[in-house]
Amino acid sequence: GAVVSQHPSRVICKSGTSVKIECRSLDFQATTMFWYRQFPKQSLMLMATSNEGSKATYEQGVEKDKFLINHASLTLSTLTVTSAHPEDSSFYICSARGGQGGQPQHFGDGTRLSIL
Amino acid sequence: AQSVTQPDIHITVSEGASLELRCNYSYGATPYLFWYVQSPGQGLQLLLKYFSGDTLVQGIKGFEAEFKRSQSSFNLRKPSVHWSDAAEYFCAVGANSNSGYALNFGKGTSLLVTP
Numbered sequence: 495g496a497v498v499s500q501h502p503s504r505v506i507c508k509s510g511t512s513v514k515i516e517c518r519s520l521d522f523q524a525t526t527m528f529w530y531r532q533f534p535k536q537s538l539m540l541m542a543t544s545n546e547g548s549k550a551t552y553e554q555g556v557e558k559d560k561f562l563i564n565h566a567s568l569t570l571s572t573l574t575v576t577s578a579h580p581e582d583s584s585f586y587i588c589s590a591r592g593g594q595g596g597q598p599q600h601f602g603d604g605t606r607l608s609i610l
Numbered sequence: 611a612q613s614v615t616q617p618d619i620h621i622t623v624s625e626g627a628s629l630e631l632r633c634n635y636s637y638g639a640t641p642y643l644f645w646y647v648q649s650p651g652q653g654l655q656l657l658l659k660y661f662s663g664d665t666l667v668q669g670i671k672g673f674e675a676e677f678k679r680s681q682s683s684f685n686l687r688k689p690s691v692h693w694s695d696a697a698e699y700f701c702a703v704g705a706n707s708n709s710g711y712a713l714n715f716g717k718g719t720s721l722l723v724t725p
Contacts, residue, residue, distance in 0.1 A: 498653070500653065528712060528713075536717070536718075537700065537715045537716060537717045537718050538654075538700070538713075538715050540712050540713070540714075543712055585651075587653050587654070589653075589654075589713075598644060598656050598659050599656075599713060600656065601646070601653035601654040601655070601656075602653050603652050603653040604651070604652065604653045606651065
C-alpha cells in the first residue's frame with residue numbers, strides 16, 4: 495500500500511519551455527503533498543507543501559511564480575516549472591501523506607529535469 | 611528549529627557484516643523520526659518510523675533503529691548487510707511548522723557494500 499506515482503521520470507527540453515510534473519497517490523487519499531528538489535549528492539530540499547483545495551505554501555527562497563503547484567484532488571498534485579532555464583535542471587521528488595500530523599510521507603520515484 | 615545530523619557521509623562495510631548508521635537530531639519536543647533509503651535515480655522508500663512508545667523500532671528489510679532521548683539519537687542498525695543494501699540513507703525528523711509537519715532531512719549517508 496501507500497504507492498505514489500510520479501510522471502514523467504525524465505524530461506529533457508529547451509530553455510524557455512514550461513514543464514509539468516504529476517504526482518499521484520494510487521491507493522490512498524493524500525491530504526498533503528510535498529515537492530522537493532535534490533541536487534547531485536545532496537539531501538532533499540523542501541520547495542513547497544500543498545493541501546488539497548488550497549494554495550501551496552512555499553519555502554523561503556522558492557519562487558511561487560516559477561514553480562506553480564496545483565493540488566486539485568486528493569490523489570493528484572502537479573508542479574509546473576515555468577519558462578525553465580538550465581539552472582532549473584535538477585531531480586524533483588514529490589511525496590504524499592494521508593491523515594494528519596506526523597504520519598509518514600510516501601515518495602514518488604522522482605523526475606530528472608534537464609534544461610538545455 | 612529542528613535539525614538532523616548524519617555525521618558519516620560515506621560508510622563501507624563488508625557483506626555479512628553488521629551496520630550502524632548514525633543520526634542525531636535537535637528538536638524541542640519529542641520528534642517524529644524516520645529513516646528512508648534511496649537507490650540511485652529513485653525516490654525514497656520508508657524503512658521505519660518512530661512516533662512514541664517502544665524506543666526500539668523494527669522496519670523493513672531487516673533494519674531496526676533505537677530512539678535514545680538522552681543522546682538525541684536515532685541510529686539505524688542491521689545485523690548482517692546484503693549487497694542490495696548499498697544505497698543512500700536519509701534520517702528525517704518531522705515537526706510541525708508552517709509547512710504542516712514537513713520533513714527535515716539529514717544530508718544522507720552513502721553505504722557501499724564490498725564482497
